[in-house]
Amino acid sequence: MARVLLSFGYAFWEIFMFKKIIFLIVGIFAALPVFAQETIKIGLVTALSGQSARAGEAITRGLQIAIDELNASGGVLGKKFELLRRDDEATPAKGVIAARELVFKEKVTVLFGGLDTPVSMAIVPIMNEAKVPYMGPWAAGTAITKNGANPNYVFRVSAVDEIVDKAILQYAQKTFNAKKPGLILVNNPWGESNEAGLKAAMAAKGVTPAGIEKFEGNDIDVVPQLTRLKAAGADSLFLVGNVGPSSQVVKSLDRMGWKVPVVSHWGPAGGRFTELAGPSAKDVHFVQTYSFFGNQRPVGQKVLKALMAKYPDIKSAGDVTPAVGVANSYDAMMLVALAIKNAGSTDGDKVREGFYKIASYDGLIKSYKQPFSATNHDALGENDYVWTQFIDNEILPVGIKK
Secondary structure, eight states: OHHHHHHHHHHHHHHHHHHHHHHHHHHHHHHHHHHHTSEEEEEEEEOOSSTTHHHHHHHHHHHHHHHHHHHHTTOBTTBEEEEEEEEOTTOHHHHHHHHHIIIIISOOSEEEOOSOHHHHHHHHHHHHHHTOOEEESSOOOHHHHOOOOSSOOEEEOSOOHHHHHHHHHHHHHHHHOOSSEEEEEESSHHHHHHHHHHHHHHHHHTOOOSEEEEEOTTOSOOHHHHHHHHHTTOSEEEEEOOHHHHHHHHHHHHHHTOOOOEEEOSGGGGSOHHHHHOGGGGGEEEEESOOSSSOOOHHHHHHHHHHHHHOTTOOSGGGSOSHHHHHHHHHHHHHHHHHHHHHTSOOHHHHHHHHHTOOEEEOSSOEEESOOBTTBOBOOOTTSOEEEEEETTEEEETTOOO
8 A cells, every 4th residue: 555655656756846847948948039039130132142232231231230229229129130132133023032031930020121122112012011010221113102002011222213314404404514315214113203204304394316326235335326326416314223334334325436425313322333334333413312522510520430430441431332331221211210219119000100100210321300201211312412423432422533
């Protein structure tokens, strides 16, 4: 009998200890999801390779400097931020695959886009359907934010084609006394966006273009199109194209021996333009949203100092190339953080509403006052542009010497 009771006691003790261990294991695993969600994931889909890789790196650096600053101050909602990057190789199909992975697998709270309007346009429907906010720090296609969705989850801290196009015309008239500009545009949705914007801007000023010519992104000779514009009496060129195609336009002008003022959208800033275009790259004047040259406000001084501390290749303002990618993404990330804070949540719809609740933010590019509303998802306007050119491989505001 004693042996039976003793065996029963041992069995009871083993069951008790087993249950205790099980409860301990369950408790540990129950705590794991909380630990796994300690960060707020921010996604980035941009060109990280190829001719536009420099643009993707600039966006990355602007985001990372902002995230480092936010995390150092404790993050938002008690959580720190984590950046997840994917390379779209400047290809819409690859951008879509990358966006789907980050949104549906990685569960990013906000997805940032990159340089290329066609890639962004391919991703936008996914974001509106998934109800996840999308932030554009570069691609300027008007239809990216004005996409017809209601509710619209797409926001932007960048140039906007229809506004840039007005600025291009105004600058060309003021600087080069342009009266009969010729349009030379990349044949893709970005080119189409600017064709519409430039036509509208010129019609409003009573200007008739000498002609409108298109080129493909992989063209290596644009002499035929430029010859037609020259024959039509173009006294200036309005250029829209990213690094590779824009450099081919400049080299084609050199082959023709045609010295004509070129006023460009910001495509040349996105990569190895001076290397690809040659000596005449310096003659192209193009738009930017920011420059680290000249007197900097406290935010600019702080960001430049942080860039120099984090990235060994940055030793001065001239090494922040292209500055537009850094500046736009830095301010955009800070505004994203404010939206999440306003939302009190990482829920997509609440974050979308959180953007509308941003009253002000003293940023790098400017001091923002209610940057977003239900009818305006673009934080930058016509007064937020600066005209630049390449001087010794550095992007400087026109008229400023090193």
